[in-house]
Amino acid sequence: MRVGFRGPRADSYLDEEVTDGTRYRYALSALRDTVGAPTEPTGWVGSSPQWFDPRRLAALVGTLVISLLVVYFVRRARAGRRLFVRRISGLDAVEEALGRATEMGRPILYVPGLSRVDDVATIAALNILGEVAKKTARFNTPLVVPVADPIVFTVAQEMVRQSYTGAGRPDAFNQDMVFFVTDQQFAYAAAVDGIMTREKPATNFLIGMFWAESLILAETGALSGAVQIAGTDAISQLPFFITACDYTLIGEELYAASAYLSREPLLLGALAAQDYSKLIIIVLLLGLTAIALAFGINAPGLLG
Amino acid sequence: MKRQLPLLIVLVVGIFAAAAFLIPHPIVRSVDEVFRNDVLRIIAAFSLVLGVGSILRHHFIKIKRKAAHWPFSYITIVALFISAIIGLLGGIDPNRPGILPTQVGGFSFHIQTLFSNIMVPLAATMFALLAFFMASAAYRAFRARNFEATLLLAAAFILMLGAVPLTRIVIPPLPDFAEWILAVPNTAAKRGIGFGVSLGIFATSLKILLGIERGWLGGGGS
Numbered sequence: 001m002r003v004g005f006r007g008p009r010a011d012s013y014l015d016e017e018v019t020d021g022t023r024y025r026y027a028l029s030a031l032r033d034t035v036g037a038p039t040e041p042t043g044w045v046g047s048s049p050q051w052f053d054p055r056r057l058a059a060l061v062g063t064l065v066i067s068l069l070v071v072y073f074v075r076r077a078r079a080g081r082r083l084f085v086r087r088i089s090g091l092d093a094v095e096e097a098l099g100r101a102t103e104m105g106r107p108i109l110y111v112p113g114l115s116r117v118d119d120v121a122t123i124a125a126l127n128i129l130g131e132v133a134k135k136t137a138r139f140n141t142p143l144v145v146p147v148a149d150p151i152v153f154t155v156a157q158e159m160v161r162q163s164y165t166g167a168g169r170p171d172a173f174n175q176d177m178v179f180f181v182t183d184q185q186f187a188y189a190a191a192v193d194g195i196m197t198r199e200k201p202a203t204n205f206l207i208g209m210f211w212a213e214s215l216i217l218a219e220t221g222a223l224s225g226a227v228q229i230a231g232t233d234a235i236s237q238l239p240f241f242i243t244a245c246d247y248t249l250i251g252e253e254l255y256a257a258s259a260y261l262s263r264e265p266l267l268l269g270a271l272a273a274q275d276y277s278k279l280i281i282i283v284l285l286l287g288l289t290a291i292a293l294a295f296g297i298n299a300p301g302l303l304g
Numbered sequence: 305m306k307r308q309l310p311l312l313i314v315l316v317v318g319i320f321a322a323a324a325f326l327i328p329h330p331i332v333r334s335v336d337e338v339f340r341n342d343v344l345r346i347i348a349a350f351s352l353v354l355g356v357g358s359i360l361r362h363h364f365i366k367i368k369r370k371a372a373h374w375p376f377s378y379i380t381i382v383a384l385f386i387s388a389i390i391g392l393l394g395g396i397d398p399n400r401p402g403i404l405p406t407q408v409g410g411f412s413f414h415i416q417t418l419f420s421n422i423m424v425p426l427a428a429t430m431f432a433l434l435a436f437f438m439a440s441a442a443y444r445a446f447r448a449r450n451f452e453a454t455l456l457l458a459a460a461f462i463l464m465l466g467a468v469p470l471t472r473i474v475i476p477p478l479p480d481f482a483e484w485i486l487a488v489p490n491t492a493a494k495r496g497i498g499f500g501v502s503l504g505i506f507a508t509s510l511k512i513l514l515g516i517e518r519g520w521l522g523g524g525g526s
Contacts, residue, residue, distance in 0.1 A: 020330070049329045056326050063322070066503070070510050117520065118344075120505045123512070127519035150355030151347070155520060176365055180358035184423065186430035198372065212434060219437035222444075233501040235494050243445040251497040255504030258519065266516045274507040281499055 069273040077269030090247035101202035107142035109201035113208020125208030127258030133163035189213035206230040218244035
């Protein structure tokens with residue numbers, strides 16, 4: 001039975017199709033056109049279930065290093081050490097955007113993306129929603145949160161409720177602020193566009209995971225005259241947000257937002273760890289590239 | 305307990321999911337599959353009830369308060385019930401009809417027919433708007449107000465020209481230069497953002513596992 005084919009100069013082949021516990025023998029056959037020259041078969045060999053995948057060793061090492069950095073910086077933050085966080089203009093604008101909505105007496109629209117709650121971008125969007133809701137509670141600004149996933153809806157509603165309670169305004173919380181619309185992508189976009197054109201929110205937050213609907217939402221918001229703050233980790237949607245919105249949280253800034261807005265020391269600690277991890281990656285990239293260039297080694301050779 | 309139990313479940317399941325990535329053993333993989341497929345589906349089924357409840361509540365309140373455009377809420381509620389009745393009683397598979405007949409002569413109102421003939425064209429209409437929004441967004445982006453916008457304009461101009469077949473005859477090196485812009489500076493920037501995003505996802509996941517980030521608890525943990 002033919003197992004696989006390798007081209008010239010290949011010296012190994014990994015058979016991924018074997019069944020554990022079954023014995024196999026392998027033979028090589030050098031091919032020229034349709035003529036083959038088979039070797040003698042090897043001895044009987046077999047595979048067994050493994051408790052570690054050595055191909056993922058680099059992932060394990062990376063995970064451990066970044067985990068240690070997070071734990072270290074969280075401990076530092078807990079000990080009361082001040083940590084520097086660079087300015088993020090999109091997040092600095094949150095206060096100003098909320099103030100504008102309050103002055104205009106118009107609502108704030110918060111769209112937490114279209115993904116499910118197991119998407120980290122959605123979790124980041126919900127964390128920012130918590131901080132925004134605290135401020136809308138203080139300013140008594142109407143908040144509108146249409147949601148595209150039922151579980152996200154439940155979490156978002158609880159989050160806004162807690163924020164209003166935390167801000168000392170449980171009376172101002174209205175259960176209808178957060179509502180489920182639909183999980184159909186373009187039906188949701190149509191519904192949110194409708195809210196933008198009918199209710200004319202002063203500020204639109206488009207934060208979380210977006211797909212093709214990103215520009216439909218952002219352009220409608222821009223045409224309605226709202227100040228728009230967007231944030232996503234979907235690289236392909238970033239250009240649309242940068243074009244159509246006033247402020248955009250690019251990639252990792254989305255994950256930094258909850259720490260930045262809340263100034264919670266433990267969250268800031270994790271943020272510092274993130275930055276140092278990035279530094280390590282940059283140093284590794286530059287160093288390994290220099291070594292590879294200097295000694296003519298390819299990348300898989302360097303990483304084993 | 306209300307706070308501790310979810311944190312404990314997240315810690316255990318999260319560590320298990322991370323371990324399952326590194327352990328190819330069939331026992332670990334099969335348990336991981338159960339979590340990823342079966343458990344998630346069960347949770348999703350329960351969440352559907354919450355979603356339908358929210359829609360009904362939102363629109364009943366609108367009707368009760370006679371809020372702006374309240375008659376449309378009737379349409380939403382009626383459409384919701386009609387599609388639910390047809391879907392539940394008429395069956396999902398057109399070849400295996402349910403207890404409700406969904407075919408009257410040549411006229412079908414089966415749930416798949418309704419979806420294909422109402423939802424799909426409506427969604428396609430919304431999607432088609434994207435072309436017009438792209439034009440208006442491009443107009444706004446390409447106004448050379450500052451250095452970055454000018455750079456964007458220049459790059460877009462080169463890329464657009466590079467995609468035109470005639471350019472290969474008039475300015476032969478331009479298509480290759482356009483290709484280079486996409487393959488080198490553009491990819492470099494995307495990878496830079498990608499590293500940041502991956503680290504952000506990792507750090508956020510770790511914060512959730514360690515219980516530092518508790519936003520997903522609905523604010524209850526903060």
